[in-house]
Amino acid sequence: MAYSRLNTITCGNLEIHGYSVAGEETVIAVPELNVCFDVGKAPEEILSIDHVLLSHGHMDHAAGIAYYCSQRDFREMAPGTVLLPARLLSEVQALLACWARIDGTHPPANFVPMEHGDEYELRRNLFAFAFSTNHTAGSLGFTIIERRQKLKPGFLDLPGPEIARLRKAGESVTYTINMPLITYLGDTMGGDFEQLACVRQSQVLIAECTFFDQDHHDRARAGRHYHFDQLAEVLAGMENEHVILTHLSRRTELKLARQLVREKLSPETAAKITFLMARQKPAHKKGAEDE
Ligand SMILES: [Zn+2]
Numbered sequence: 001m002a003y004s005r006l007n008t009i010t011c012g013n014l015e016i017h018g019y020s021v022a023g024e025e026t027v028i029a030v031p032e033l034n035v036c037f038d039v040g041k042a043p044e045e046i047l048s049i050d051h052v053l054l055s056h057g058h059m060d061h062a063a064g065i066a067y068y069c070s071q072r073d074f075r076e077m078a079p080g081t082v083l084l085p086a087r088l089l090s091e092v093q094a095l096l097a098c099w100a101r102i103d104g105t106h107p108p109a110n111f112v113p114m115e116h117g118d119e120y121e122l123r124r125n126l127f128a129f130a131f132s133t134n135h136t137a138g139s140l141g142f143t144i145i146e147r148r149q150k151l152k153p154g155f156l157d158l159p160g161p162e163i164a165r166l167r168k169a170g171e172s173v174t175y176t177i178n179m180p181l182i183t184y185l186g187d188t189m190g191g192d193f194e195q196l197a198c199v200r201q202s203q204v205l206i207a208e209c210t211f212f213d214q215d216h217h218d219r220a221r222a223g224r225h226y227h228f229d230q231l232a233e234v235l236a237g238m239e240n241e242h243v244i245l246t247h248l249s250r251r252t253e254l255k256l257a258r259q260l261v262r263e264k265l266s267p268e269t270a271a272k273i274t275f276l277m278a279r280q281k282p283a284h285k286k287g288a289e290d291e
């Protein structure tokens with residue numbers, strides 16, 4: 001599937017495709033991990049991704065849920081899996097049931113209610129961990145964690161059959177390492193999640209920053225969003241290699257946002273920042289009409 005209409009950001013070995021504008025649409029796909037954070041209006045490009053991780057129920061993040069399920073059914077794909085805040089489960093199921101009465105078909109879907117601290121196995125060694133955020137009742141962020149078993153140092157030089165024998169005899173020869181690959185905060189203002197090790201150490205942090213303007217502190221508080229002044233303090237203590245800022249308001253000029261990033265963050269932190277922006281306009285082909 002081509003991602004030509006979505007923006008692409010490369011962070012190490014992960015490619016992130018999506019777009020995000022406050023109040024309009026947020027959808028962020030990571031094909032290599034087979035996850036899509038929020039579904040926006042379910043653009044064509046994300047339909048083949050098997051897991052949608054829904055942060056909260058606001059329309060700009062969740063509008064495409066029914067379409068995602070129905071298009072997968074229409075295209076004879078396996079039902080998608082939707083991880084969502086537990087308190088939305090019955091309402092989203094009712095929404096699909098309502099569409100079934102209108103549309104005449106009820107597409108299958110695997111809805112997984114999630115609460116703070118829950119984990120879901122996406123595939124072998126790869127997990128989605130949910131944590132509470134501070135936006136709407138029950139809103140969630142997610143960290144995708146790769147989990148591997150490593151041999152303890154004392155066993156590294158032993159031959160394979162000897163390790164197998166020890167393992168069989170009940171000896172603990174391995175330890176677990178958790179590698180937080182990518183964290184998505186959804187919409188949120190500051191909160192306890194900022195202290196979670198998986199958030200702080202995640203290779204990639206996708207954080208919303210809706211407001212930058214000094215006049216917009218009240219708006220940020222009222223909508224329970226980050227203002228850049230708050231986020232700047234949080235980012236200073238984070239260990240992430242890449243930080244993607246999403247959900248800018250159309251009221252913010254990107255030029256101002258970039259300037260504030262340079263002024264208020266250390267050069268090291270500023271160098272980690274990428275903005276995920278609005279949907280790309282279709283490429284103009286000579287002789288072809290614009291869509
Ligand atoms: Zn939003």
Ligand SMILES: [Zn+2]
Binds near residue numbers: 056135
């Ligand atoms: Zn929201």
